[in-house]
Amino acid sequence: MLTRLELEGYLEGGTPFYSAYKFKPLVDMEQVLARVEGERRQFLRALFDFAKKGRVWFQLDPAQAVASVGGDRERIIRALDWLAEQELLEVQAGGVRNRYHRLRQAENPQALAEELHAYNLQRENAEVGRLQQVLDLFSLDDCRAASLAAHFGEILAEPCGQCSGCLGHTVPLPPRDAESIPEELGDRIQPTIAAADVLNTPRALARFLCGLSSPRLGRARIGKDPFFGTLAGVPFPTVLTWAEKHLISES
Ligand SMILES: [Zn+2]
Known part of the structure; x- marks a missing residue:
């Protein structure tokens, strides 16, 4: 940033x-x-x-x-x-x-903040996408060397004959053991959301439930709340979607 x-x-x-x-x-x-x-x-x-x-x-x-x-x-x-x-x-x-000088004021701090936020979301997506590519590479049935070369724009004339793909040693990735979100959490969490004014965006709420701290959550001192990290075993996008639904239905 x-x-x-x-x-x-x-x-x-x-x-x-x-x-x-x-x-x-x-x-x-x-x-x-x-x-x-x-x-x-x-x-x-x-x-x-x-x-x-x-x-x-x-x-x-x-x-x-x-x-x-x-x-x-x-x-x-x-x-x-x-x-x-x-x-x-x-x-x-x-x-x-680290030391920083401010060279100029942002003419519109709100717009700049939104721009930076959008940029970070985009980066987050790109990073998650990159991780997925690595996982895809591991679960490939064909030559990995060829696939990796293709990623960097090079086409191998023939399969390498040595990687686990070529040798037929592919092992399927273990399924992700994701927990599910308890049915009644939506109701139980409402008093906490109402009491802490920092849980008012889906992303902040999702971070809180997954146990991911942030400067904003840290300042609000809710890291010790029993709900903090209660959904640590659930994938973040799932929690985010859930949070979007539950914040909107209450407001
Ligand atoms: Zn190969």
Whole structure:
């Protein structure tokens, strides 16, 4: 999605950076401080005071530390690197964050959102189609090499004679053991739909019932709801069709 916004000139990506550092002292903290003097010692002391102390590790976001420690982010990172080099601390960087600049505002955010949504649905279909092609390939009775070559636009003069298709070793794919949707779920789910205003589209409801989280569902904190994932054993398109019927009939 971000890549797409970048390609369309809305955003520009910058260099990713680490937002979470953690360190653990390899010697006594006072010994670490004793290695430097004056302002540098004050700086380190402030840094250690600012870091959140866990049982073993101290946690630190350098960008946040700047406000109370002073200096800038680079100085803090240089200090941590130096302490690690001196084998006074063990330092680990994590929490990679990507940076983006906004280059221009969308004139019509709603239209852009719909366009992106349509694009993602199209991609979802294409991906599902691709998976189906792989499954089709496996259940083929003829030469797989020939079929694969044909997919990439090449016609083999004759079957390869070595693949399981050619050797007659085809095994049928096991049927998908899909559960069915309980008859009374439509009624039982209504209070949940009414209580959570994020289940108001068929897709959101289907995701919820299949146990697929999304930022929107996550923010609504309904991942612990007993109905979350209750249809995890049912294919998503089936649940989506069901959700379309049940949302419309109630509204
Ligand atoms: Zn073959």
